[in-house]
Amino acid sequence: MTVEPIRDRSKIKQLYHYLHGKDPKYGLIFKFGLNTGLRISDILPLKIKDIFMKNGDFRDYLVIKEKKTKKEKKIKLNDTLRKNIQSYIINDKFLYDDYLFPSKKGTYIGRIQAYRVLKEAAVLIGIENFGTHSLRKTWGYWTYKMSKYNIGLIMDTFNHSSQNITLRYIGVNQDQKDELYSLVQF
Numbered sequence: 001m002t003v004e005p006i007r008d009r010s011k012i013k014q015l016y017h018y019l020h021g022k023d024p025k026y027g028l029i030f031k032f033g034l035n036t037g038l039r040i041s042d043i044l045p046l047k048i049k050d051i052f053m054k055n056g057d058f059r060d061y062l063v064i065k066e067k068k069t070k071k072e073k074k075i076k077l078n079d080t081l082r083k084n085i086q087s088y089i090i091n092d093k094f095l096y097d098d099y100l101f102p103s104k105k106g107t108y109i110g111r112i113q114a115y116r117v118l119k120e121a122a123v124l125i126g127i128e129n130f131g132t133h134s135l136r137k138t139w140g141y142w143t144y145k146m147s148k149y150n151i152g153l154i155m156d157t158f159n160h161s162s163q164n165i166t167l168r169y170i171g172v173n174q175d176q177k178d179e180l181y182s183l184v185q186f
Contacts, residue, residue, distance in 0.1 A: 003131035005141035005171045012138070014125045019118070025101055025109070026117050028088045033135025035081040037143070037157060040115070040132040041067045044108050046100045051077070051085060054096065058082055069159055140170035 006012050012034065020027030032043045042064055053059055062075045077085070085100075094100075099108040115132050122130035140154050147153065155166040167173050 002129060003133045003137065004129040004174075005137035006127060006130070006134060007141065007171070007175075011125055011127050015121055015127065018121050018125060022117070022121070024088050024091065026114070026121075028084055029101060029109075029114055030118065030135065031081055031084045033132070034138055035078055036062070036075050037136050037139035038064070038073070038075070039066070039068060039136060040111055042073075044101050044111065044114060046108075048089065048094050048098050048100060049096050051100065052096070066159075071159060137170050140166070141172070144170055144172060 006015070016027055016030055019030050029040075029043060032038065032046075033040065036043070046062075046064075050062060050064065051059060058077065060076070062077055064073050064075075065071070066073055089100075101109045101114075103109045103113070111132065118132060118135075119130060122134070127134075136158075140158065144151060144154055151163045151166055154170070155163055158166055158169065160166045160169065164173075
């Protein structure tokens with residue numbers, strides 16, 4: 001099974017509301033993936049201090065070293081994500097050194113646990129071909145559309161070596177093939 005981006009905005013909203021209602025932590029993990037395009041393995045270990053300065057103000061950038069590529073990534077968190085983070089941390093009492101997504105074991109939620117909760121919610125909402133990479137692919141898919149098809153920038157953000165890889169990764173090639181099949185009808 002190939003994991004796909006979520007192409008339906010209403011399904012994205014439904015999934016977020018379900019996850020947020022179940023546990024705001026999972027709602028925020030979902031929003032984080034959708035708004036940054038980061039891999040789940042780079043989202044889960046984030047700490048409060050990665051996002052906020054000591055005085056409580058947001059940092060200008062989230063700077064991480066990607067687990068997979070070992071490359072440094074610098075992300076400007078958008079207003080929607082900042083609001084979500086703000087309301088999430090106000091409801092819980094976090095300390096500067098705390099994990100943003102703590103587990104009951106004292107560290108942070110594991111990839112498999114995050115996958116289980118997100119996948120279960122996706123199945124309930126009726127989203128097919130969903131996995132944790134769907135968040136990253138969804139970011140790429142919608143960024144591609146909203147940036148007026150600026151594939152070069154998305155390719156660079158994902159550290160892909162070719163536009164073809166990126167287009168296939170975000171599911172655009174499949175969309176184009178689907179359109180072809182609807183063009184000719186006998």
